[in-house]
Amino acid sequence: MSSTTSTTVAEVKHPTLFNRLVPSVVSGIVLGIIGAVIAGVLINKITTALSPDSVPNDDAVTVAAYLGWLLFFFIGIGAFNGIIKWGFNRHEATPAEELELAGKDQGLWRYFRYTTDHKVVGMQYLFTVLVLFFLGSMGAFMIRLEQSRPGAIFFDPSTYNTIVGMHGMLMIATTIVMVSGPFGNFILPIMIGARDMAFPRLNALSYWLLFSAIPIFLSTLFLGGFPTGWTGYAPLSVQELTPGMDAYCFLILVFATSTTVAAMNIVTTVLVMRTKGMTWGRLPIFVWGVVLSVILSLTAFPSFIVSQIMVLMDRVFNTSFFLAASGGSGWLYEHLFWFMGHPEVYVIALPAMAAAAEVTAVFSRKPLFGYRVMVSGLIGICVLSVLVWGHHLYTSGSENALAAPYMLDTELISIPTGLFFLGMIGTLWRGKIWVTVPLLFVVGMLVNFVIGGITGIYLADLPTDEILHGGMFVTAHFHFTLVGSMVFGFFAGFYYWFPKMVGKRLNPMLGTLHFWLFEVGFVGTFGALFYAGLQGEPRWSANVAPPFATANTIASLFAVLIAASVFVGAYNVIYTLVRGEPADADEWGAKTLEWTVPTPVPLENFEGELPVVTSLPYNYGASLPEPVTSAAEITGAITQAPMQTQGQE
Amino acid sequence: MSEPNIEGNAGNASTAPAEPRHMRRAIIIWIVLSVVLIAIWLAVSQFILPQDASSLGAGDNFTFNVFTVLSIPVAMFVFVFLAYSLLVFRTRGRPTEDGIPLQPRLSLQVGWLGITSLLCLFLVIWGLFAFYQETSAAATPNTLVVQVTAQQWQWTFNYPQYNAASNGAQVIELPVNRPVIFYVTSDDVLHGFAIQALGVRVDANPGEVTTTAVVTPTQIGSYTVRCVELCGLLHSYMWESVKVVSTDSFNSWIQSQGGHL
Numbered sequence: 001m002s003s004t005t006s007t008t009v010a011e012v013k014h015p016t017l018f019n020r021l022v023p024s025v026v027s028g029i030v031l032g033i034i035g036a037v038i039a040g041v042l043i044n045k046i047t048t049a050l051s052p053d054s055v056p057n058d059d060a061v062t063v064a065a066y067l068g069w070l071l072f073f074f075i076g077i078g079a080f081n082g083i084i085k086w087g088f089n090r091h092e093a094t095p096a097e098e099l100e101l102a103g104k105d106q107g108l109w110r111y112f113r114y115t116t117d118h119k120v121v122g123m124q125y126l127f128t129v130l131v132l133f134f135l136g137s138m139g140a141f142m143i144r145l146e147q148s149r150p151g152a153i154f155f156d157p158s159t160y161n162t163i164v165g166m167h168g169m170l171m172i173a174t175t176i177v178m179v180s181g182p183f184g185n186f187i188l189p190i191m192i193g194a195r196d197m198a199f200p201r202l203n204a205l206s207y208w209l210l211f212s213a214i215p216i217f218l219s220t221l222f223l224g225g226f227p228t229g230w231t232g233y234a235p236l237s238v239q240e241l242t243p244g245m246d247a248y249c250f251l252i253l254v255f256a257t258s259t260t261v262a263a264m265n266i267v268t269t270v271l272v273m274r275t276k277g278m279t280w281g282r283l284p285i286f287v288w289g290v291v292l293s294v295i296l297s298l299t300a301f302p303s304f305i306v307s308q309i310m311v312l313m314d315r316v317f318n319t320s321f322f323l324a325a326s327g328g329s330g331w332l333y334e335h336l337f338w339f340m341g342h343p344e345v346y347v348i349a350l351p352a353m354a355a356a357a358e359v360t361a362v363f364s365r366k367p368l369f370g371y372r373v374m375v376s377g378l379i380g381i382c383v384l385s386v387l388v389w390g391h392h393l394y395t396s397g398s399e400n401a402l403a404a405p406y407m408l409d410t411e412l413i414s415i416p417t418g419l420f421f422l423g424m425i426g427t428l429w430r431g432k433i434w435v436t437v438p439l440l441f442v443v444g445m446l447v448n449f450v451i452g453g454i455t456g457i458y459l460a461d462l463p464t465d466e467i468l469h470g471g472m473f474v475t476a477h478f479h480f481t482l483v484g485s486m487v488f489g490f491f492a493g494f495y496y497w498f499p500k501m502v503g504k505r506l507n508p509m510l511g512t513l514h515f516w517l518f519e520v521g522f523v524g525t526f527g528a529l530f531y532a533g534l535q536g537e538p539r540w541s542a543n544v545a546p547p548f549a550t551a552n553t554i555a556s557l558f559a560v561l562i563a564a565s566v567f568v569g570a571y572n573v574i575y576t577l578v579r580g581e582p583a584d585a586d587e588w589g590a591k592t593l594e595w596t597v598p599t600p601v602p603l604e605n606f607e608g609e610l611p612v613v614t615s616l617p618y619n620y621g622a623s624l625p626e627p628v629t630s631a632a633e634i635t636g637a638i639t640q641a642p643m644q645t646q647g648q649e
Numbered sequence: 650m651s652e653p654n655i656e657g658n659a660g661n662a663s664t665a666p667a668e669p670r671h672m673r674r675a676i677i678i679w680i681v682l683s684v685v686l687i688a689i690w691l692a693v694s695q696f697i698l699p700q701d702a703s704s705l706g707a708g709d710n711f712t713f714n715v716f717t718v719l720s721i722p723v724a725m726f727v728f729v730f731l732a733y734s735l736l737v738f739r740t741r742g743r744p745t746e747d748g749i750p751l752q753p754r755l756s757l758q759v760g761w762l763g764i765t766s767l768l769c770l771f772l773v774i775w776g777l778f779a780f781y782q783e784t785s786a787a788a789t790p791n792t793l794v795v796q797v798t799a800q801q802w803q804w805t806f807n808y809p810q811y812n813a814a815s816n817g818a819q820v821i822e823l824p825v826n827r828p829v830i831f832y833v834t835s836d837d838v839l840h841g842f843a844i845q846a847l848g849v850r851v852d853a854n855p856g857e858v859t860t861t862a863v864v865t866p867t868q869i870g871s872y873t874v875r876c877v878e879l880c881g882l883l884h885s886y887m888w889e890s891v892k893v894v895s896t897d898s899f900n901s902w903i904q905s906q907g908g909h910l
Contacts, residue, residue, distance in 0.1 A: 024692045157882050189672060229879045235838040235855055236881055245699035324856025330839050331854070364738075364896045373758055395841070397833070397859025400784075405778055411769050418765035421727055422753070428734040430671065431748035435739050443731060450727045454720040462780035466850050467699055470841045470877030532701055536845030538877045541885040545873075589743070620752035 023078025025112045025211070032212070035072025040065035059316045062223065062243040066216055066250045073212050082201060086315065104603060114208060116200030119601055120208050121196045122186025123501060126494075127208065129182055132174040132575065133487075137566050139167030141559060144525070148556035150544045158541035162220070162244070168230025169217070169248065173255050175482055176297070176344065177210065178263075178490045179351035184266055184290045186501050190594040191284050193275025193611050195604045202261050209258035215253050229540055231341070234322035234333030236309075238314040246315065249308040256301040258374040259640040262373035263294035263301075275593075277613035284592050284617050285368060288352020288375050292382040297347045299386060304340035304645055307333060331398050338389035346385040348482060350378055352489030353420055356442045359492045360427045362590040363439040367618035369426025373419050380416030384409055395469045403462055408503040410460040416452060421446070436588070437511035441492035444519045448484025450476060451523075455530065472548075473533025474540075476526040484522055491515075491569075499587040503599045504580030510572040514565050521561025592617040679729040683722040690717055702868040702893065705783055705848030712779050719768065753900035783848075786828070786863040788904075789797065793829040799840035802883035804874055813908025820890045824899035825869050831861040841877030844891055852878060865895040 021027055043064035047057040074080065082101075088091050093101075102117040103110030110120055142163050146154050155163065185207075189197055193476025197203045220226055228356030232252075237245050270291050310321040311333070322333050349570075359369045368374055390406030424446060433439070455477040458464040468474065491514075498506050530550035537544070544552050586595040593613075597605055664898035694714055701707045738748075775830075788794075796807040806815035815821050817887055833842045842861075843850040849861045876887035894902070900910060 020698070157885065161879070161882065161884075166726060227879075227881045231879075233839055235881065236879070239838055241882075324854070329856070361745060364748055365744050365746070367750045367752070369751060370753040372757065373753060373867065393848050397854055397857065405782075408773050411773050414767050414769050416764065418761065422758075422761050425727065425730045425734070426753060428738070429730065431734070431738055432744035432749060433735060433739045433748075434742075434744050435735065443735065446727060446731055450724045454724055457716055457720065457772060458713065461712070461776035463709050463776055463783060464716065466783075467706070467709045467713075467845060467848055468852055470843065471845075534697055536699060536843075536873070536875065538841075538843070540873050540879040540883070543885040545885075545888065565907060619750075620747040622747075 005140070017229045022079065023076065023114060024312060025077055028073045028208075032069045032073030032077030032215075034516075035068035035075075036065040037068075037070025039073060048330060057316065058243045059246050059312075062246040063250060063316060063593070064314060066246075069215070070254065071211055074208070076167075077208060079205060079208065079639060081114075084612075086460040092202050098200075099603065102196070102603060113206045116196070116204050117603065118185050118189050118197045118200065118203055119501075119605075121197075121203045122182050122184075124207050125181030125185055125210075126501065126634065127415035128207075128214075128556075129174055129178045129490075130570075132170055132214075133178075134570060136167055136174060137168065137562070139163050141563050142229030143167060146560040147541065147544050147552045149553065150546050150549045152543050155479060155542070156226065157542040158227065161229070163226030164218075164540055165226050165229045165248070166220070169251070171482075172230055173251075175348045175486060175490075176259060178348075178487070179355055179493060180262065180266065180290050180293055181207075181210075183286070183355065183444065183493050183497055184262075184294075184351065187497055187594050188266065188290055189269060189273065189288055190597060190601065190605050191592050192270060192273060192278050193286055193316045193593055193606070193613065194269060194273035195606065196612070198263050198271075198273055199265045202265045206258050206262035206265065206389070209261065211253055212419075213254040213258065214249055216250045220244040220251075223247055232308075232311070233330065233335060233337075233359045234311060234314075234434060235324070235330050238313050239323055246312065249315075252308045253305055254335040256305045259294075260299055260301055263298050266294045267298070275610045275613060279613075281372075282613055285371065285374060286351070286354045286358045286359060286592075287376075288378055289351040289357075291456045293347050293350040296343050296350070296382050296385065297526055300343035300347065303336045304344075307336035307340075310336075322523050331393070331396060334393055334396060335389070339391040342389040342392065343385050343401050345478070345482065346381055348486050350382060352445075352486040354378065354494070355493035355496075356422075356445055357424065357427070357436045358592070359496050360424055361618045361620070362430050362588055363434045363436055364431025364622045365434070365589075366427055366431040367616065369425075369429070370419075371616060371618070377416040377419030377423070380419070381413055384416065386412045388413065391465070394462060394465050407462060411457065414453065414457070421450075435506055436490045436495075437506070437515060438496035438588075440512065440515045441488045441495065444515060445485050445488035445492065447519075448480050448488060448522070451479030452485055455480065468533060470539055472529050472532040475539050476529035476533055479522075479526050479529075484526070488518075491518075496588070498576075499583030499595075500594055500599055500601070502580075503583055504576050505583045505587070506576050507572050507578065508597040510568055510575075514572060515571040517561045517565035517568060521558045521563075522567060525556030525562065528558065529554070591596045591619065607627075675730055675733045678733070679722075679725055682729060682784055683725045686721045687718050689829075689865070690714075690721060693882060696815055700846040700872075701848070702870055702872060703847040703849075705862060706846060707867075708779060708783055709848050712759065712775065715775065716772065723768070736826055740762045765857045781843055788830050788863055789834065790827065791828065792863055793824065793827055794828060795823075795831050797812075797831050797833045797842055798836060799833070799842065799876065800836040800885040801838065801881055802876070804842075804887070804889050808903060808906075811903045811908030811910065813903050813906040815906065820892055821874075822892045822894050822899050822902045824896045825829050825893050827896070828863045828865045830863045832858050833861065836882050839878050840851075840880045840887070843877045844872055845875070846872040847891075850877065859904075869893050869895065878908040 044056045044061045047060050048054050051057065101115070103113065103120050105114040106113070111124055128573055133434070146160055179646040184199070185203065226248045227240060228237045228245070234249055248629045270287060313319040314323065320328045322330055324330065347596045357368060357374060388406060388410045390402055391410045394403055459468055459474060459477060486498040495506055495511055515598050528551045532548045535548060535551070583599055585599045593611060596611065694717070698710045698713055699706065701710045709864045718905070795809055796809060798805040806821050831842065831849065833851050833853045834857060835855045837855060839855070840853040842853050847864055847866055849864055851859050851861050870893055872893065873890045874891055876884055880887065904910070
């Protein structure tokens with residue numbers, strides 16, 4: 001707003017309070033609320049006037065208020081200023097203006113504005129992810145509290161269902177962005193030797209779309225909540241009378257748009273912004289993981305958006321996509337939802353697995369064991385996972401002729417996952433292993449991933465799924481994969497890159513405590529729930545039936561350890577932010593490009609020329625004295641063209 | 650398996666004479682632990698696995714056991730090599746030198762791919778055979794037909810062959826050793842019809858009638874019908890008892906429900 005004097009930005013100026021606040025997140029929220037109220041009142045009047053018995057359409061009012069919030073929030077935060085200044089063919093943005101947009105000389109305040117610098121966006125994502133994880137884990141502890149004893153003891157079933165749904169939605173959304181958001185934005189461009197993302201303004205848009213979805217999500221608390229769990233199955237979601245359900249649907253529209261924007265940006269960045277010599281065969285594996293993940297999300301999320309638009313149509317305009325009485329079908333929703341829903345867990349998995357691989361190579365002081373094999377594994381997972389969604393419909397009662405191909409494809413994924421494990425174990429084997437907090441989390445991830453992966457086999461296979469589908473076994477299984485494996489992978493990356501991103505050292509003692517409390521509590525909690533599931537406990541039980549009481553009590557007791565780990569982790573982050581000692585530029589002795597730049601990273605990442613890459617960033621052991629590696633093939637492979645001689649698939 | 654390739658690749662012959670045979674040790678630990686754990690599993694599985702009170706349940710539990718016996722060595726392989734690496738190859742503090750830059754040989758890659766593919770194909774083929782064996786039994790005139798209607802938040806059961814209905818009874822009965830098939834539908838939203846002990850599970854869809862496999866209860870006892878798809882407010886209260894009883898008891902019960910033989 002109000003910055004028509006675009007020519008003399010470089011001059012020293014003391015920003016007034018107004019100039020600081022406008023445009024920023026503060027003006028965005030103020031305008032957004034005003035916009036929501038205006039739109040809501042307007043649609044309220046219109047629908048009352050149109051309705052024969054003068055009753056406003058609550059769903060239409062709610063959706064209109066969300067649209068008003070979105071539009072005016074983005075006006076307030078200055079998302080459209082660029083169009084006004086440089087759009088319509090006026091003139092190109094000057095370099096000085098670009099730097100101003102990227103947050104030059106704006107101090108900490110740049111984190112609260114529509115800032116285009118990828119490092120600012122990465123930090124915004126990181127702290128948003130941490131806060132959302134904290135909120136989501138509180139939901140988890142409320143669930144464990146309620147399930148600690150039989151009967152409805154703390155919450156009534158309606159509150160309980162809303163807590164379960166909010167916990168699920170919050171955690172799924174957060175895990176989708178937890179690696180690609182913070183590290184994909186902050187670390188990835190430096191890793192490939194770029195000065196910024198390909199579309200810096202889209203980058204800011206993707207973060208602020210995520211941010212603007214949070215109030216929409218929380219508003220469901222004041223609108224009656226939603227009873228459907230995070231899956232939002234259709235006849236129930238259409239039947240639900242309270243407008244809290246609209247919050248769920250609209251949240252997904254905004255969130256999926258945000259991830260789509262971010263995904264396009266990351267793919268383009270890796271396609272065109274790699275520095276000289278950064279060939280596909282020299283990309284750090286983390287970049288591969290993020291790129292494959294966002295490509296997968298680009299194929300999966302459209303059907304998510306479509307499904308929620310259809311639910312909103314059913315709710316607002318009384319269409320009948322999913323109402324059997326009027327010719328619709330709930331199976332349609334299940335297919336649309338799981339076409340997103342299962343690839344989405346691999347959207348979460350791929351970057352977390354790749355981050356763990358990165359960490360493993362650094363702390364074993366060894367090149368990745370078969371870089372090409374591991375990358376092929378990730379690609380294999382990415383390709384196969386597009387077609388596995390049908391296993392969520394094994395017991396749906398629809399025609400089961402397709403069950404066999406779904407089952408084949410689901411179990412085929414264990415093959416590329418096996419390649420990943422081969423690489424991880426081989427990298428650790430005979431390394432010089434430096435046991436740090438990031439590596440501890442990788443180890444926890446591998447252990448939990450084995451358990452999560454193997455229990456997945458029982459669910460993927462038709463005869464055993466018959467007795468487990470829809471039960472607690474499923475809940476325990478996907479917590480082992482999503483939390484035990486992927487969130488542990490996130491924390492590996494978090495402890496690994498935090499010194500680079502924030503410039504301070506996290507306390508390793510507290511980090512170790514965080515890990516052990518988390519791992520022991522986690523295995524105990526969900527191990528007990530596996531048992532409850534085998535005994536037949538259904539999911540989503542507000543009221544634990546007496547036969548499952550013991551297992552649930554044990555699970556809840558172990559969850560106390562997870563709760564303790566959350567607070568230890570949070571304390572560690574806050575303490576480090578306030579008092580932490582400064583970190584080195586190359587904190588761990590890693591060789592990827594992000595550790596070659598100073599900490600804190602300068603505005604355009606690389607001072608002077610961009611680096612030129614000549615090999616993979618895992619050339620550990622290349623400098624070993626000749627006699628030690630008497631095996632000629634090893635030295636040959638390393639010194640001439642790393643990994644080039646291996647794996648000709 | 651093909652792990653020795655890793656060691657062969659390391660060139661262990663002349664590098665470090667005092668170096669213990671890591672690979673051999675790890676493999677021995679792996680084999681011993683796998684055998685022990687498989688034995689333990691076979692001993693305790695009956696206390697962990699679901700109750701099997703029907704023709705289907707027994708088959709499902711057998712499959713469960715087969716998969717577990719196969720998975721234990723796979724899991725132990727990862728656990729043992731992970732633990733061994735961390736305990737034996739760890740350095741005190743920050744390492745001052747690099748590890749040996751091992752790379753997998755082609756034979757290791759192919760061997761690994763081959764073994765995982767075989768395991769995977771075995772799971773698929775076994776699963777398909779077991780599934781079609783379970784679902785292939787066709788309904789005969791003797792098969793008891795039970796129509797199940799789900800609604801928020803209760804079950805209604807009809808026995809069309811007897812013109813009887815459960816009429817809101819909290820307990821329904823089934824005769825032992827007689828095949829039964831369930832026709833399941835819903836009046837409002839999606840529900841999930843499951844009797845875990847009988848190995849029966851299918852969704853109740855509004856506007857559709859879905860069927861379970863033909864199942865023969867084999868043990869007299871009391872079991873539970875549960876809803877396994879989230880169906881709104883009182884989802885977790887939506888359960889009822891199923892009693893499997895002798896044919897005589899069933900006949901008198903069905904008459905008390907207004908049916909005639």
